[in-house]
Amino acid sequence: MSAAIQCRDLRKTYDGKVEAVRGLNLEIQAGECFGLLGPNGAGKTTTIEILEGLLEPTAGQVTILGRNWQTHQRELRELLGISLQETRLTEKLTVRETLDLFASFYRQPRSSDEVLEELQLTEKADARVGKLSGGQRQRLAVATSLVGNPRILFLDEPTTGLDPQSRRQLWDIIRVFQKAGGTVLLTTHYMDEAERLCDRLAIIDQGQVIAEGSPADLIDRLGGHHVVEFSARGGSDPAALETWRALPGVESVRHDDDLISLTVHEPHLTIPALLDAVTQQGSQLLHLTTRQASLEDVFVGMTGRHLREQ
Amino acid sequence: MMPATRRNGRWSGYKQLLLARLRELQREPEVIFWVFVFPLLLALGLGIAFRNKPADATPIAIISGPGAQATLALLERSPQNSLIHAEVVERPQAMQGFRLGKYDLVVEADQKGSVQYRYDPARPESVLSRAQVDAALQSAAGRKDVIPTTEVTASEPGSRYIDFLVPGMLGMNTMNAAMWGIGFALVEMRQRKLLKRFVGTPMRRTDFLLALMSSRLILMVIEVGLLLGFGALVFHMRILGSPFTIVLIGAMGAISFGGIGLLTASRAQKIESVSGLMNLVMMPMWIFSGVFFSYQRFPAVVQPLIKLLPLTALNDALRDTILQGASLASQSGRILVLLVWGGVTFLLALRWFRWT
Numbered sequence: 001m002s003a004a005i006q007c008r009d010l011r012k013t014y015d016g017k018v019e020a021v022r023g024l025n026l027e028i029q030a031g032e033c034f035g036l037l038g039p040n041g042a043g044k045t046t047t048i049e050i051l052e053g054l055l056e057p058t059a060g061q062v063t064i065l066g067r068n069w070q071t072h073q074r075e076l077r078e079l080l081g082i083s084l085q086e087t088r089l090t091e092k093l094t095v096r097e098t099l100d101l102f103a104s105f106y107r108q109p110r111s112s113d114e115v116l117e118e119l120q121l122t123e124k125a126d127a128r129v130g131k132l133s134g135g136q137r138q139r140l141a142v143a144t145s146l147v148g149n150p151r152i153l154f155l156d157e158p159t160t161g162l163d164p165q166s167r168r169q170l171w172d173i174i175r176v177f178q179k180a181g182g183t184v185l186l187t188t189h190y191m192d193e194a195e196r197l198c199d200r201l202a203i204i205d206q207g208q209v210i211a212e213g214s215p216a217d218l219i220d221r222l223g224g225h226h227v228v229e230f231s232a233r234g235g236s237d238p239a240a241l242e243t244w245r246a247l248p249g250v251e252s253v254r255h256d257d258d259l260i261s262l263t264v265h266e267p268h269l270t271i272p273a274l275l276d277a278v279t280q281q282g283s284q285l286l287h288l289t290t291r292q293a294s295l296e297d298v299f300v301g302m303t304g305r306h307l308r309e310q
Numbered sequence: 311m312m313p314a315t316r317r318n319g320r321w322s323g324y325k326q327l328l329l330a331r332l333r334e335l336q337r338e339p340e341v342i343f344w345v346f347v348f349p350l351l352l353a354l355g356l357g358i359a360f361r362n363k364p365a366d367a368t369p370i371a372i373i374s375g376p377g378a379q380a381t382l383a384l385l386e387r388s389p390q391n392s393l394i395h396a397e398v399v400e401r402p403q404a405m406q407g408f409r410l411g412k413y414d415l416v417v418e419a420d421q422k423g424s425v426q427y428r429y430d431p432a433r434p435e436s437v438l439s440r441a442q443v444d445a446a447l448q449s450a451a452g453r454k455d456v457i458p459t460t461e462v463t464a465s466e467p468g469s470r471y472i473d474f475l476v477p478g479m480l481g482m483n484t485m486n487a488a489m490w491g492i493g494f495a496l497v498e499m500r501q502r503k504l505l506k507r508f509v510g511t512p513m514r515r516t517d518f519l520l521a522l523m524s525s526r527l528i529l530m531v532i533e534v535g536l537l538l539g540f541g542a543l544v545f546h547m548r549i550l551g552s553p554f555t556i557v558l559i560g561a562m563g564a565i566s567f568g569g570i571g572l573l574t575a576s577r578a579q580k581i582e583s584v585s586g587l588m589n590l591v592m593m594p595m596w597i598f599s600g601v602f603f604s605y606q607r608f609p610a611v612v613q614p615l616i617k618l619l620p621l622t623a624l625n626d627a628l629r630d631t632i633l634q635g636a637s638l639a640s641q642s643g644r645i646l647v648l649l650v651w652g653g654v655t656f657l658l659a660l661r662w663f664r665w666t
Binding site for chain 2: 087
């Protein structure tokens with residue numbers, strides 16, 4: 001497979017001061033759904049807007065489908081569909097009029113009816129944009145990028161602020177596009193979205209890629225697939241932390257105030273040992289849960305911060 | 311990829327952009343009001359307030375005293391009787407009335423028949439009143455005019471205030487509509503990130519600006535028709551120029567102000583900041599460009615500068631064509647002023663314009 005999107009040593013400095021992107025490399029294959037995952041302010045939007053040709057990078061190279069923005073701007077625009085983080089479409093126009101307007105910019109657009117059908121907007125075709133729900137508006141925003149019959153779809157935070165049902169509907173739309181051979185690049189700060197939707201991910205923090213791979217790869221790299229979380233009296237004392245680290249099957253130990261998180265291979269070995277250790281210390285277990293490790297754990301493990309905190 | 315089902319021609323983007331703009335305007339009731347109804351109401355109000363009516367009788371006070379009744383009798387006998395409304399009142403009342411503008415003149419006559427006029431040389435109606443009353447008294451008392459005179463009065467359509475006003479309103483409206491319609495709309499779309507979304511498509515940027523301009527031109531033609539039709543119907547205005555010439559000059563004005571509007575809105579990120587800028591740009595023209603009163607009232611030194619303002623050029627050209635039937639060729643200087651403003655601002659706007 002050939003690379004659909006490539007960028008090397010991408011840098012963007014605003015006003016000569018704020019470094020939003022600091023030497024970022026990406027290679028996204030055709031037919032892939034690739035996610036940029038990171039907290040707010042990590043540089044995701046700056047990165048995607050540079051790739052979309054809407055922002056000039058301070059330094060670095062961008063190649064999209066073998067072309068670059070300096071020489072093939074118009075041609076590339078025909079091949080890409082983009083959806084910005086926030087666009088307020090004209091409220092007085094109807095859904096169909098909006099779609100027809102966007103279709104008119106492309107040499108060979110798809111039929112508006114077909115796109116409306118695919119995005120479950122047929123019923124709303126003659127409704128004014130101002131009357132749509134949040135989920136419907138977001139689907140229309142994606143529809144305006146699909147109507148040009150693009151080969152690559154760029155989506156910046158496509159499901160932020162949507163209810164669970166609307167999010168799933170959008171995920172389905174993205175999968176349909178991908179199945180038809182399209183390439184998708186999206187940004188998100190929802191780890192569940194990244195895990196379910198993306199073939200590969202780059203975790204972005206402070207303008208750099210800090211990890212890259214499939215969601216399963218990234219979780220593997222964490223060491224354990226399970227997380228045991230508990231709190232106990234005196235559980236975060238330095239001596240106690242040493243005890244937890246020495247328990248069988250423990251890969252790593254983290255603590256947030258009194259909540260201790262252990263990344264483990266085999267919870268069935270770790271948990272009984274943990275209970276014994278707590279009893280031996282004369283302490284008491286206040287809380288205990290176990291769960292599958294997630295991308296959130298990967299992010300916290302690498303940066304010591306949570307995705308949603310910032 | 312899905313198979314493409316249609317092919318778009320060169321102008322499909324322009325057509326859809328124009329259509330979208332017109333739909334949007336048509337669905338905005340307040341736009342219809344401000345663009346079409348408000349100017350008509352304003353013209354109606356001003357036209358009525360300043361309509362030509364027979365000259366009012368000048369109100370004067372005669373201070374009650376020994377000669378008052380004789381003076382009043384003289385005035386009533388005089389040929390100018392209908393133009394003078396005299397009252398005999400006590401001195402304090404007369405003085406207060408004069409101060410408040412209730413009387414234009416205070417007359418005081420003594421027993422011997424000599425008369426004193428108290429008038430304000432700074433008030434034109436007061437000066438006029440003095441002359442009228444004096445003429446009335448003198449002729450009633452038997453003065454003979456040495457030079458025989460005859461009089462012809464002229465009050466034709468074309469020389470009234472409403473005739474002056476309607477072309478000025480057309481010019482001002484063209485300016486307001488083009489500045490707001492283009493500048494405001496652009497900043498609003500920039501704020502909504504719609505401009506940024508548009509440049510993320512293969513849309514031709516010139517098509518976008520062209521469509522915005524065209525929508526203004528279409529509205530302008532309707533507006534010119536409405537205002538002139540209104541003037542002709544309600545105030546019996548005589549429109550001497552050809553409709554084609556008038557519309558063409560209006561179009562030049564719209565293009566000129568379109569460019570200025572584009573430049574004003576080329577960078578602003580917020581509606582509030584562009585509103586201030588717009589008013590700053592338009593304010594001098596509201597005052598100096600002869601919309602409601604002639605700019606001849608300003609000192610002669612600034613006249614050449616006033617004539618270089620685009621609204622002055624537009625108003626003058628509209629007045630000459632509408633009221634005097636001037637030809638397009640005779641207005642070439644003013645059209646040049648309009649096109650230079652439009653062209654220069656358009657080029658600067660293209661250089662500075664921010665789509666994001």
